[in-house]
Amino acid sequence: MIIDWHTLNREPSLPALYVRAAMRRKITGTTLPDTGLRCWVEVDPNRLAAYRKVCGFADNGLLPPTYPHILAFALQMQLLTAKEFPFPLLGLIHLSNRIRVLRPMGGVHRVRASVQVQNLQPHAKGATFDLVTSLDDQLGTLWEAESRMLCRGVKLEGEPVEEVLASTLDMMEVTRWKAPADIGRQYAKVSGDYNPIHLSAASAKLFGFPTAIAHGLWNKARTLAALSDHLPTANVEIEVQFKKPVRLPSEVTLLASAAGSSGDFQLVGAGDLEHMTGHWRPIA
Incomplete structure (x- = not known):
């Protein structure tokens, strides 16, 4: 095109x-x-x-x-x-x-x-x-x-x-954090993204969600912030697939492989519910 x-x-x-x-x-x-x-x-x-x-x-x-x-x-x-x-x-x-x-x-x-x-x-x-x-x-x-x-x-x-992104490396828990009920509104204020499904339970229900869900790009950003010591600062490709949404409020756990030029990571919730999978690789 x-x-x-x-x-x-x-x-x-x-x-x-x-x-x-x-x-x-x-x-x-x-x-x-x-x-x-x-x-x-x-x-x-x-x-x-x-x-x-x-x-x-x-x-x-x-x-x-x-x-x-x-x-x-x-x-x-x-x-x-x-x-x-x-x-x-x-x-x-x-x-x-x-x-x-x-x-x-x-x-x-x-x-x-x-x-x-x-x-x-x-x-x-x-x-x-x-x-x-x-x-x-x-x-x-x-x-x-x-x-x-x-x-x-x-x-x-x-x-x-x-x-489908498949993990190929061994991963261990890096950290965990709570996604508070108002994180969708907090993220909207700094990003400009006021999608109703992220703002409140009432607005999310209009689009078929039982409660508000976290922005996918907030999940990715929060994950990369937690992995800052693992990741190269340049010549790097970071890819994620979004799985089950993170319902607000909730707690999530970040798993990742060891720091290096390549690695895998995964964001999971209660009962090992898979929210996001991803990896980082050198740019080919």
Whole structure:
């Protein structure tokens, strides 16, 4: 797919995009747009500090490996609520996320964020696509990511293909933490992601959940913060698959293999309920 890139002069307004998202409830097609969005964004020190606090990252002078998602969130919202995008944003399910940190993210103040969608595929419950995000500075690409999203009810031709991350290394308990009832609201304040399924039991029930659930990217961020001594700071790819949601409030346990250039990890709840599996690898 050849991407038709549009460069914005400033970040989109999130309140207006949430209104647009709330008004889109129907599937309008089965073809992804070839439009991509780009915009220069600034790193706000206060917002970054608040994000570190909510997610458990120490201030080591580097951007947390998950923070670029926050910098690009408004662009992602603009793309996924555009008239040309065929699926309603509300109801999309985040299945997996892979990030690549190409260079150490220290001293980052102004970067260009880029977003696009690609790789529409049939799924047993509908269709999946990849939301692709990247960050560039004056030296080139700094960070890139793919979030695989599921839209239920879409019918595509072809056989569904589902990838499964399998752990290959021995793991042991690293730590455990409690996900409090209000962590969805805390994360929303620092990320801008006010998805109703994360905010309260009442709003989550409107979408079929018995209680609020933690953001998948908060689970990943909190995990990477706990694994900061295990992980390389650059030339690393970190991939996760989201399994059973973390219902709020609850306690979770993080398992991981030993520190090194490669490793596996797993986030589990009571009764060994699997919430997230993942690994880190050198970038090939």
